[in-house]
Amino acid sequence: MSVPTPAAAMAIHDSLEEEVLIALVRAAWLAAERSTAITTAAGLSPSQYNVLRILRSAVRDGLSCTEIGERMVTRDSDLTRLVSGLERDGLVVRQTDAGDRRRSINRITAAGKTLLSHLDRDVAEAAKQTMGHLGRKRLTALLDLLVEFAPPPLS
Helix, strand or coil: CCCCCHHHHCCCCCCHHHHHHHHHHHHHHHHHHHHHHHHHHCCCCHHHHHHHHHHHHCCCCCECHHHHHHHCCCCCCCHHHHHHHHHHCCCEEEEEECCEEEEEEEEECHHHHHHHHHHHHHHHHHHHHHHHHHHHHHHHHHHHHHHHHCCCCCC
């Protein structure tokens, strides 16, 4: 009869699904690490950067906090406070919706667009450094799997 070694006794026996989930969370953290350093150096949290990117893609129409929240990469518990900070910094402008006075519409300002345009190249380069070694074919396959797992919100 063999006696288990301490390492074998402490081995974690996760299901395949648990192993994939752990790898996915770790990969997400590693993938975000470089871009987070870039946005943080520019004075933006990852959530603030995400809001600005979402509003830039909304063009002139702008979006309510609910609509922004539906498109966020990660959920922020106080999106209204986050948008208020961006407004205070002159990166977002907020207006009351003429059709529903309980709702406000948020739009990115010229200063917000300028800040994003300064970050675009560096963030894209960080993504390339982080994931580029996988090659186009494997990245496409990974993207297909991830979209199947978590479809993007409808715009």
